[in-house]
Amino acid sequence: MSGSNPYQDDRGNKDRTITREGGAELGAHPGTGKVMATSEAFLVGDSMTGGYGKGPDILHDCTVAVNPGEIAVIVGPNGAGKSTAMKAVFGMLDLRQGSVRLDGEDITDLSPQARVVRGMGFVPQNSNIFTSLTVEENLEMGAFIRTDDFSGTMAQIYDLFPILKQKRNQAAGELSGGQRQQVAFGRALMTQPKVLMLDEPTAGVSPIVMDELFDRIIEVARTGIPILMVEQNARQALEIADKGYVLVQGANAYSGTGKELLADPEVRKSFLGG
Numbered sequence: 001m002s003g004s005n006p007y008q009d010d011r012g013n014k015d016r017t018i019t020r021e022g023g024a025e026l027g028a029h030p031g032t033g034k035v036m037a038t039s040e041a042f043l044v045g046d047s048m049t050g051g052y053g054k055g056p057d058i059l060h061d062c063t064v065a066v067n068p069g070e071i072a073v074i075v076g077p078n079g080a081g082k083s084t085a086m087k088a089v090f091g092m093l094d095l096r097q098g099s100v101r102l103d104g105e106d107i108t109d110l111s112p113q114a115r116v117v118r119g120m121g122f123v124p125q126n127s128n129i130f131t132s133l134t135v136e137e138n139l140e141m142g143a144f145i146r147t148d149d150f151s152g153t154m155a156q157i158y159d160l161f162p163i164l165k166q167k168r169n170q171a172a173g174e175l176s177g178g179q180r181q182q183v184a185f186g187r188a189l190m191t192q193p194k195v196l197m198l199d200e201p202t203a204g205v206s207p208i209v210m211d212e213l214f215d216r217i218i219e220v221a222r223t224g225i226p227i228l229m230v231e232q233n234a235r236q237a238l239e240i241a242d243k244g245y246v247l248v249q250g251a252n253a254y255s256g257t258g259k260e261l262l263a264d265p266e267v268r269k270s271f272l273g274g
């Protein structure tokens with residue numbers, strides 16, 4: 001979104017090999033094509049183990065990471081812990097082991113609010129907009145941490161999602177599912193995040209709307225904002241993914257580039273419907 005972003009589009013597929021059980025070699029630094037350790041990635045949830053409250057561990061040594069210019073997608077069966085992994089990266093559950101790092105800094109102990117201030121944008125799966133507020137008020141709420149003039153950012157968001165401009169004075173609750181997702185997406189962009197996390201951005205929308213949302217996600221990634229997202233529509237999401245993680249029972253089962261995972265016979269058979 002921001003013209004001053006130093007990271008330019010570099011979404012070409014790099015030569016990387018698929019890994020099973022962990023993805024230590026995943027992650028290529030934009031511009032260099034050099035494969036670097038996941039631990040050096042811009043955003044990394046590294047070897048995360050933990051669960052909700054005093055309950056059992058849901059995540060088991062789970063690692064997800066994303067770099068500028070990339071779209072990283074987490075897929076896997078229902079209940080695999082995909083949303084939990086996102087919540088863990090955003091600081092919504094206490095990790096028993098592992099860490100979260102953003103731009104080289106350990107943020108494991110920061111609250112979600114503090115992570116937003118550091119540059120994380122998170123769009124949760126549910127309740128991600130204020131239905132009784134107008135579209136524009138929702139976007140304004142997104143800018144809550146900003147003290148500068150955010151009208152330029154709002155204009156960029158209206159360029160990205162023209163329908164939101166058209167409906168800016170309408171209550172967000174009156175919008176279609178796909179339009180509401182655009183509001184949630186736009187609201188997260190209002191903070192000018194350094195990284196964006198989306199939990200099932202295409203949940204409940206038609207295939208056409210899903211394609212449109214994916215196009216917008218690609219557009220945002222091209223501005224250099226790394227995007228980490230969970231998707232139910234695994235096949236379609238992996239098609240636009242620079243890298244993908246298949247989670248099973250809270251652990252990394254497969255990881256690789258989107259292309260590699262789509263081509264892997266085991267991944268196809270077990271997770272992509274053949």
Ligand SMILES: Nc1ncnc2c1ncn2[C@@H]1O[C@H](COP(=O)(O)OP(=O)(O)OP(=O)(O)O)[C@@H](O)[C@H]1O
Pocket residue numbers: 052055058076077078079080081082083084085
């Ligand atoms: N708030 C919570 N408190 C306790 N357990 C939870 C909570 N949220 C999720 N879980 C449990 O964590 C496990 C993983 O759930 P999670 O929602 O992360 O899976 P998922 O892969 O995102 O699933 P889906 O694809 O169905 O959305 C499940 O067993 C679920 O019951």
